Amino acid sequence: MLKKSHILFVLFFFLPVVSFVALGEDDSKLSREYKIKAAFLYNFIQFVDWPEDKEGSEDDPIIIGILGQDPFGDAFEPVAGKQIKGRKSLIKRIEGIKKLKKTDEPSNSEIESLRKCHLLFICSSEKDNLADIINLVNGQGVLTVGETSNMLKSGGMINFIVEENKVRFEINLSAVKQGKLKIRSQLLRLAKKVVEEKESKDEMS
Amino acid sequence: MRNLTIKNKLIAITMLTCFASLLLAGTGYILWEWTNLRRIMARNLLTQAEMIAENCKAALAFEDPKDSLAVLQALHVEPSIVLGCVYNNKNEIFVSYSNQDTDRAVTLPVFTEEGYEFSNGYLTVYKHVVLEGEVIGAVCLRSDLEPLYVKLCHGACIIICVLLIAFFVAYLVSSRLQRIISKPILDLADIAKNISEKEDYSVRAVSHTNDEIGLLINTFNGMLEQIQRRDSALVKAKDDLERRVDLRTADLTAANERLVMEIAERKKSEEKQTELLETIAKTNEELQDFAYIISHDLKAPLRGISTLTEWIMSDYANKFDDDGREQMNLLSARVHRMHDLIEGVLQYSRVGRVNEEHVQVNLNELVPEVIDMISPPDNIEITIENELPLVECGQTRIMQVFQNLLSNAIKYMDKPEGRIKVGCKEENSLWIFSVADNGPGIEEKYFVKIFQIFQTLSARDEFESTGVGLTVTKKIVELYGGKIWVESTPGQGSTFFFSLPKNMSFVCDNKSETVMNSK
Structure with a gap:
């Protein structure tokens, strides 16, 4: 069973990757996209203020969580170990929520690790569980970033979009407010779209 | 200036002083203003650049040139800024803005270092965009210096106006005040002039x-x-x-x-x-x-x-x-x-x-002839010491001279071996002849007496002497313009000297003429 799923996983996820590698150009395009996205993730942190209790002490690292199937590859290499706000950064990869849920009740420690993240990037692999995930970290001062079209509707805060080969993002201001985070106006100004998706919150609650 | 009246000099001095000090002050002010304005301008532009850098931070971080451009376009309100430019961290131009009003400064400056520089009538400032201690880009602004120059021109105009007014006022004041000094001086000058004219x-x-x-x-x-x-x-x-x-x-x-x-x-x-x-x-x-x-x-x-x-x-x-x-x-x-x-x-x-004819007489022949004629005794030796000259005179007379002197020397010789020397030397224009003997000599008191006629020193009977010989000799020598004298040491001998001028002709002729005349 496990093996099967593994095979499936490999087939499902790596085929396109392989095909991209085969194509070459597309591959570099993709990797470039994720490099930019990785840099953007770091930059988001610069323009977002967390509530004081979440900020933690200076010695603690700023944790960037990657939830789900990691599409970045080595995209974090150029920024890895970079100081953010004078603090260390830490990339933490977490398995998909399905997996978490599969192990019976999602263990507290797993959920805690989700909630500890300052920024949680929800990969497109978790496209269907967005609401669940967001619900899990809601109110914990976690900046949720995604790259799927329903991200903002599901109560996510920032969503990457690709437009004319350029990586842009949109912001759900009400979610940010709800998360007790403050996004600096500079960042807001750069957003492709700033929405206030109230209903998502209602849905979720 | 030198020819002006005191009055005008004083006015000129006052006005020149006023002018110079005002000019200096004005120049100083303009210079100070210039540096000051430049400093202020640079500071302001740097502040602006810093603000833009701050505003472009996010845009650079998220590579959004549109936003940057919007920021830069806000510079529009400041028309003196002709150029704005944002670079990314690779030093490439991220966005640029150029004042539409000016075609100048189209070429974008190459980013160098943080700071500012004045060149080609522009002020250019550079400022880094720093995000969390990391340089992610830079901002460059370029401002036209014309407003600065306009301001300076205004200042200069005002100063010139002040200068002209001050000049005029200085003229008025000095032309009144100069009287304090010039009047007493002019009065004094008048008085001095009056005095010198009237001598009062x-x-x-x-x-x-x-x-x-x-x-x-x-x-x-x-x-x-x-x-x-x-x-x-x-x-x-x-x-x-x-x-x-x-x-x-x-x-x-x-x-x-x-x-x-x-x-x-x-x-x-x-x-x-x-x-x-x-x-x-x-x-x-x-x-x-x-x-x-x-x-x-x-x-x-x-x-x-x-x-x-x-x-x-x-x-x-x-x-x-x-x-x-x-x-x-x-x-x-x-x-x-x-x-x-x-x-x-x-x-x-x-x-x-007797006027004897003058001929060339070679004394070297004549003297030995005379000696022969006298035929001195054996115990007396007559020698001619040196070569004797040629003289022009009467032969008989010169012969007489030598004959007299030599025969005197022989006659009065008192030594068993008598020596008589005839010599001649040159002295200026004279020949000086000498006849020296080693006879009895003559006391000095007789040096004059012996040349007088009929005077002999010895008793008449001792030597047969008329006392004429030396007198005749003297007369002949003097006739030729010469002199005769004697030097002697009693007991040891005496020397008779006589001089003859080298060119005797004139003297001789002259003498002979007088002699002839007297005849």
Whole structure:
């Protein structure tokens, strides 16, 4: 069973990757996209203020969580170990929520690790569980970033979009407010779209 | 400036001073303003750049040039900023903005370092965009300096206006105030001019102030007083002097008259002297003629006496006794002597009378001839010490000179071995001949006497001498313009010197002429 799923996983996820590698150009395009996205993730942190209790002490690292199937590859290499706000950064990869849920009740420690993240990037692999995930970290001062079209509707805060080969993002201001985070106006100004998706919150609650 | 009146000079000085100080102040102000404005401008532009950098931070981080451009376009409100430019972290131009109004400065400056620079009429500032300690880009702004220049121009215009107004005011003020200084001086100058024209030293200037001009006026008055005093003293002294001059002139006139008189007297006496000299010369001539005639005429009766005496001595030889014979011998000797004396006188007077023809005489031949003629005794040696010159004169006379001197030396020789030396040396235009012997010598007191006629130093009987020889020699030497003298040490010998001029012709001719004239 496990093996099967593994095979499936490999087939499902790596085929396109392989095909991209085969194509070459597309591959570099993709990797470039994720490099930019990785840099953007770091930059988001610069323009977002967390509530004081979440900020933690200076010695603690700023944790960037990657939830789900990691599409970045080595995209974090150029920024890895970079100081953010004078603090260390830490990339933490977490398995998909399905997996978490599969192990019976999602263990507290797993959920805690989700909630500890300052920024949680929800990969497109978790496209269907967005609401669940967001619900899990809601109110914990976690900046949720995604790259799927329903991200903002599901109560996510920032969503990457690709437009004319350029990586842009949109912001759900009400979610940010709800998360007790403050996004600096500079960042807001750069957003492709700033929405206030109230209903998502209602849905979720 | 030098020829201006004091009034104008003072005005000029005041105005120049005013102008110079204002110009200096104005220039200083402009310079200060210039640097200050530049500094302020640079600071402002840097602040602006910093603001833009701050605003572009996110845009650079998220590579959103549109936002940056929007930020840059806000620069539109400041028209002096002609260019704005944001670079990314690779130093590439991220966005750029250019003032539409100006076509200038299209070329974007290359990013260098943080800071500012003034060049080509622009101020350019550079500022890094720093995100969390990391340089993620840079901002460059370029501003036109024209507003600065306009401001400076305004300042300069105002300063020029102030300068002109100040100039005018300075003129007004100084032209009024200069009188304080110039008036007393001009008054003083007027007085001085009056005094020098009218020579009235009793005028006095009036001083109103206690400054240097007051002092000048007081000193001037003091000087006037002195001049007045001296003037009167001078007038007095002049009168005095005139009087004294009159007195002296009178004295001088008197002295002059005396002098004229004296000169006339002297002239008279000179005339008398000349007359006297003529008389003497005439007398001398007569005397000479007389001596010649007498001696000539006396010779004939004397010869008669001599012949008669010889006859008597031979005819009556037997009749005389010894005493008579001795008397007769004495008579004969006296007659002989008489004859010699007369002959001497004749010779002497002949020297002046006979005009002998001048010929070249070689003394080297003539002197040995003379020696031969004298035929000196064996115990006397005559030597010629050096070469003798050629002289132009009468041969007989020069022969006579040597003959007399040599025969004198032989005659008076008292040593068993007699040595006589004839020598000659050159001295300037003279030949000086010498005849030295080692005979008895002559005492100094006789040095003059020996050249006088009929004077001999020894007793008559000791040497047969008429005392004419040296006198004749002297006369001949002097006839040729020479001199004769003697030097001697008694007991050791004596040296006779005589000099002859090298070119004797003139002297000789002259002499001979006088001799002929006197004839």
